[in-house]
Amino acid sequence: xxxxxxxxxxxxxxxxxxxxxxxxxxxxxxxxxxxxxxxxxxxxxxxxxxxxxxxxxxxxxxxxxxxxxxxxxxxxxxxxxxxxxxxxxxxxxxxxxxxxxxxxxxxxxxxxxxxxxxxxxxxxxxxxxxxxxxxxxxxxxxxxxxxxxxxxxxxxxxxx
Amino acid sequence: xxxxxxxxxxxxxxxxxxxxxxxxxxxxxxxxxxxxxxxxxxxxxxxxxxxxxxxxxxxxxxxxxxxxxxxxxxxxxxxxxxxxxxxxxxxxxxxxxxxxxxxxxxxxxxxxxxxxxxxxxxxxxxxxxxxxxxxxxxxxxxxxxxxxxxxxxxxxxxxxxxxxxxxxxxxxxxxxxxxxxxxxxxxxxxxxxxxxxxxxxxxxxxxxxxxxxxxxxxxxxxxxxxxxxxxxxxxxxxxxxxxxxxxxxxxxxxxxxxxxxxxxxxxxxxxxxxxxxxxxxxxxxxxxxxxxxxxxxxxxxxxxxxxxxxxxxxxxxxxxxxxxxxxxxxxxxxxxxxxxxxxxxxxxxxxxxxxxxxxxxxxxxxxxxxxxxxxxxxxxxxxxxxxxxxxxxxxxxxxxxxxxxxxxx
Numbered sequence: 001x002x003x004x005x006x007x008x009x010x011x012x013x014x015x016x017x018x019x020x021x022x023x024x025x026x027x028x029x030x031x032x033x034x035x036x037x038x039x040x041x042x043x044x045x046x047x048x049x050x051x052x053x054x055x056x057x058x059x060x061x062x063x064x065x066x067x068x069x070x071x072x073x074x075x076x077x078x079x080x081x082x083x084x085x086x087x088x089x090x091x092x093x094x095x096x097x098x099x100x101x102x103x104x105x106x107x108x109x110x111x112x113x114x115x116x117x118x119x120x121x122x123x124x125x126x127x128x129x130x131x132x133x134x135x136x137x138x139x140x141x142x143x144x145x146x147x148x149x150x151x152x153x154x155x156x157x158x159x160x
Numbered sequence: 161x162x163x164x165x166x167x168x169x170x171x172x173x174x175x176x177x178x179x180x181x182x183x184x185x186x187x188x189x190x191x192x193x194x195x196x197x198x199x200x201x202x203x204x205x206x207x208x209x210x211x212x213x214x215x216x217x218x219x220x221x222x223x224x225x226x227x228x229x230x231x232x233x234x235x236x237x238x239x240x241x242x243x244x245x246x247x248x249x250x251x252x253x254x255x256x257x258x259x260x261x262x263x264x265x266x267x268x269x270x271x272x273x274x275x276x277x278x279x280x281x282x283x284x285x286x287x288x289x290x291x292x293x294x295x296x297x298x299x300x301x302x303x304x305x306x307x308x309x310x311x312x313x314x315x316x317x318x319x320x321x322x323x324x325x326x327x328x329x330x331x332x333x334x335x336x337x338x339x340x341x342x343x344x345x346x347x348x349x350x351x352x353x354x355x356x357x358x359x360x361x362x363x364x365x366x367x368x369x370x371x372x373x374x375x376x377x378x379x380x381x382x383x384x385x386x387x388x389x390x391x392x393x394x395x396x397x398x399x400x401x402x403x404x405x406x407x408x409x410x411x412x413x414x415x416x417x418x419x420x421x422x423x424x425x426x427x428x429x430x431x432x433x434x435x436x437x438x439x440x441x442x443x444x445x446x447x448x449x450x451x452x453x454x455x456x457x458x459x460x461x462x463x464x465x466x467x468x469x470x471x472x473x474x475x476x477x478x479x480x481x482x483x484x485x486x487x488x489x490x491x492x493x494x495x496x497x498x499x500x501x502x503x504x505x506x507x508x509x510x511x512x513x514x515x516x517x518x519x520x521x522x523x524x525x526x527x528x529x530x531x532x533x534x535x536x537x538x539x540x541x542x543x544x545x546x547x548x549x550x551x552x553x554x555x556x557x558x559x560x561x562x563x564x565x566x567x568x569x
Contacts, residue, residue: 097453098487106487125449126413128329 028076036083037104047110062093063100063110195219195267195568196366196382199473199501199509201465203232206429207400208366213263213301213310215353215393216402216425217366218382219339220265220299220310221568223258226250229568234538235507249541253569263301266569269294275560293321294564295383297338306350310357311340324384324409324449337411338386351396358386358410362393362402363423364439365463365477367499369548373517373530374477377495378441378459380423387419398429412449419445419455425463433467439479451521453486473501483520491520499532507538511548528554534562542568 034042046052048064059068070089072082083101090099093110100110108114196208196218208217211225221229230246251257252264271292279285297314314336316322327337341357360366361380370381379385389406402425408418421443429435441459448455461479468474481493497515504510513532520526534548546564 102487123414123416125323125417126329127323127411128326128334129411 029079032076032079033083033104036080037101039104039107041107043104047104061111066091066093066100195566196368197233198365198367198465198475199467200228200232201433201435202467202470202473202501202503203228204432206398206427206432206435206465207395209393209395209400213299213308214339214360215395216360216362216400218360218368219312220263220301222263226252230541233507234541234544235505254541261303263303264299264569266296266298267566268296268569269564269566271562271564273560273562275558277558292562293318295322295336295338297336298569299339306345308341308343308345308353308355310343310355312338314338322384324412325386326411338382338384347396349396351394353393353395354390355393356390358388359391359404359406360386361406361423361441362391362404362425363441363459364425364437364461364479365465365475367475369513369532372497372513372532373495373515373519373528374479374497377481377493377517377519378461378479380441387421399426401426406443408445416446417449419443419448427463435465437463439463448485448521451485455521456484457521458482471503473503475499475501481518481520485521493518493520493526495519509536510534511536522556526555528552528556 029048030043030045033039044052045054046061048061048067049055049058050060050064059065066086067082070082070085070091072078087099087101091101092098093100094113096103096113103110103114196212198208198217200211205211209215211222211228212218213220213222227246227250230250231243236243248255248257256264258264271294272289273292274289275287277286293316295314296316297312299310299312301308301310303309313327314322314325315333316326316336317333322334322336325336325338327335337358339358339360341355341359343353343355343357346352346354360382363378363380364374366380366382367375368382369375370383375381375385387404387406387408388410389404391402391404393402394400403422404424405422407420408415410418412418421441423439423441423443425437425439427435427437439459439461441457443458444454444456446454459479459481461477463477464475466474476496476498478496479494481495482490483493484490495515495517497513499511499513502510502512511532511534513530515530515532516528518527530550530552532548532550534546536544536546538544544566546562546566548562550558550560550562552558
């Protein structure tokens, strides 16, 4: 019995060790991303894997979802094509106003909107120094003309 | 028996002045771009500072500038006596002399535009006519010793025409403020002016035609492109120059639309009627007012003015543009013009201009060539009439005829 348990344990161990390498190997994507975009840093796993927890079914961040939507799979050979497609489409996964690729090149997390970023649809400009709103006061020039006429009439008044 | 009361002369003058101002304001509400005439080089004026409160030209006139407006600018008629002195008509409102240290001015200009945009593909041609509210401003400067307080206040009924210069935020009939600054004259001969406020950008040739490519592509016109910042100008001998650092147009909100930058020019007179100059500009905005994405832009240019004889002035400017929209790759562009001003008799100018641009900020395509042909006639004291035929070909073709009537106070 003890031998069977041992054999079972060894078998299980061998099975685990013999499992597909992709389930356990360190993925190349962070390094591939750094190389492809000429970054001076290595992106963290968390830009694709929520909370940095890797494994099947954990690619749920906006950037990660976008990459998968552009062809990225577990097969590393799909990475260059997916990245090229992201770049061509200028994908902005979170509406920061510029692309995820640009955000990475700026050293930013592609899954968040930096405080100084401009939303995709900026607030329309408002002209004037907020001095008054709504309709203008009635006819300023006529008011000036009225004053001038009054002054002129006053000057022309002749005493009796 | 009734006795006529005699009022002091100043009261009579002020009354007439107010009446004249009222008529002008009510009847002739014409927007007008501040006038700049770089072709005054024909009379040996390589500098602008003698005639204008702005050391780089345009806008409020000095007393000397008013005199030249009467002596050199307008047509003198055979029935007039030869002018040695400008006379009272050169003054503010045709009559009012200013005390030392005070300059007052105003400008009223309206236009009428007829234009046609050719059709393409299945789209028919577009034709339209339009009354143009350009500018109508009052302008003043008070000088106390070496310190100047300068400002303008105008009125425009339609925000379409002067939004970036608006002071109020009403739905229509807004006040506009194009220029305001506090300045101090420095140097033994007041050759340096340091000022802070809302100021015309110093760059290249400062001309009236604010829709020309050298102004639309560079965004340096005197209509609405003023920015808030600090500028220092130097005028002495054959050299005139100005540099400015600016933080944006504070009359626009939110602040993401404020463009920050530096700009400047230097022009040198190689001869009495020949100048050459260079300009440079670098600026950025988080959200560009016209493209609504981030913009980083630079411009580097050269310009020249030459008058081989009094009846002819040639001017030219060429600018290289380097721009990046929305954090994307840098794109090059250019804008340039060459203009001939022929004056067959004093006050009457035949003006022909060729221009071209390739502006990366104008999507989807930006290569346009243009030609202007027209005249500007300063037919009476303080008044001129101008007509231009304007043709654009290339990516944005159009044909237009523009007439303007201008009165400066």
